[in-house]
Amino acid sequence: MYAIRPATVADQPAVVALLVRLQADPEHHIGYHGVTAEEVAEEFGRFAPDWVSGAVLGTDDSGAVRAVLSVDADAETGRAWLHGPFVDVPAAHPAGRQVWHNTADDLFDAALALPRLKGIDDLELYGHRRNRRLGDFAARQGFSAGAASRVFTLTGSALRSVLVSAVDAGEGPRVLGAEPAIRAQVVELHERCFPQRTVSGRQLVDGERGHTVVVLTGVDGLIGYAAGFVAEDELYLDYVAVDPNMRDAGAGRALVRSLLRALAARHGARQRAAAVIALGNDASERMFTALGFDLHLELVGYRRK
Ligand SMILES: CC(C)(COP(=O)(O)OP(=O)(O)OC[C@H]1O[C@@H](n2cnc3c(N)ncnc32)[C@H](O)[C@@H]1OP(=O)(O)O)[C@@H](O)C(=O)NCCC(=O)NCCS
Numbered sequence: 001m002y003a004i005r006p007a008t009v010a011d012q013p014a015v016v017a018l019l020v021r022l023q024a025d026p027e028h029h030i031g032y033h034g035v036t037a038e039e040v041a042e043e044f045g046r047f048a049p050d051w052v053s054g055a056v057l058g059t060d061d062s063g064a065v066r067a068v069l070s071v072d073a074d075a076e077t078g079r080a081w082l083h084g085p086f087v088d089v090p091a092a093h094p095a096g097r098q099v100w101h102n103t104a105d106d107l108f109d110a111a112l113a114l115p116r117l118k119g120i121d122d123l124e125l126y127g128h129r130r131n132r133r134l135g136d137f138a139a140r141q142g143f144s145a146g147a148a149s150r151v152f153t154l155t156g157s158a159l160r161s162v163l164v165s166a167v168d169a170g171e172g173p174r175v176l177g178a179e180p181a182i183r184a185q186v187v188e189l190h191e192r193c194f195p196q197r198t199v200s201g202r203q204l205v206d207g208e209r210g211h212t213v214v215v216l217t218g219v220d221g222l223i224g225y226a227a228g229f230v231a232e233d234e235l236y237l238d239y240v241a242v243d244p245n246m247r248d249a250g251a252g253r254a255l256v257r258s259l260l261r262a263l264a265a266r267h268g269a270r271q272r273a274a275a276v277i278a279l280g281n282d283a284s285e286r287m288f289t290a291l292g293f294d295l296h297l298e299l300v301g302y303r304r305k
Helices: 009-023 037-045 096-112 132-140 156-164 180-193 201-205 251-267 282-290
Strands: 003-006 055-059 065-074 079-087 122-128 144-155 212-218 221-231 234-242 272-278 294-304
Touching (some): 009 055, 009 065, 055 096, 065 096, 079 132, 122 132, 132 144, 132 294, 144 156, 144 282, 156 272, 180 212, 180 221, 212 251, 251 282
Parallel strands (some): 079 122
Antiparallel strands (some): 003 055, 055 065, 144 294, 212 221, 221 234
């Protein structure tokens, strides 16, 4: 069994190395994390106020880090995202499955006692569809499985052509400005389209979570918006929504293109663009595949309230 303890700043390089190894395997993969050391380190850097005070570890007899669970929480929405549990059990271990589950339970108990989770009772887990131990752990701990989602990515020449193609003349989407009415409409459309949202409409328009927002407006105000951010090597499309009366006319596609360009202009171009789409959201899949996006991986979320 592994000994459980809080993380320290000095542990971070070992934790990043462990995650990079485990993230490469779908049976361990967690949806909140990328796969490179740079991506994981950057994701840790986005935890508020920091990664270290929200992380618990499992160490082996030699003191090496073999397990981790990191918690990112938002007091405003009362939600927390459990990044893990990651447990590294030697492949030949006779009781590997048991060690994984016992360690995961111990990490979870330790995480629940962290000050970061005080007053927060809406918890989420998110892993690869083939991370079956995560599914078993979630069920045992009283989480219910949510809808599966698919990560679509755009790379190479398809991405370059979106970034360099002619900018929509004049009346196309633009970066959200200071206009209070449009900002209020973005908040309203966001909360209507994404009731299970991770980021509130206000946080989105205020850029509190690092989003760039583009909007498309018409004579009656907001038609739609798209919001995303840049992660280490990726332009990430977090949200896109179009007023229900204005759909199926290409607005969604124009917003996605415009957001990718705005992100690249603001932060520099990247090798890849990515978006997560709920399984069954056919309009969204159609919109992204029409832009050249391909299916990259499938993930499942679990939630306990
Ligand atoms: C997804 C969304 C942003 C698309 O906006 P839009 O302005 O309609 O997008 P586009 O017109 O560029 O493309 C939509 C495509 O889906 C197609 N479509 C619409 N409903 C569909 C359905 N039920 N099944 C399959 N395709 C569908 C449209 O015909 C269109 O394809 P086409 O132009 O090749 O005919 C919009 O449906 C929306 O706001 N949905 C709610 C929020 C949401 O789910 N956002 C995505 C989260 S990842």
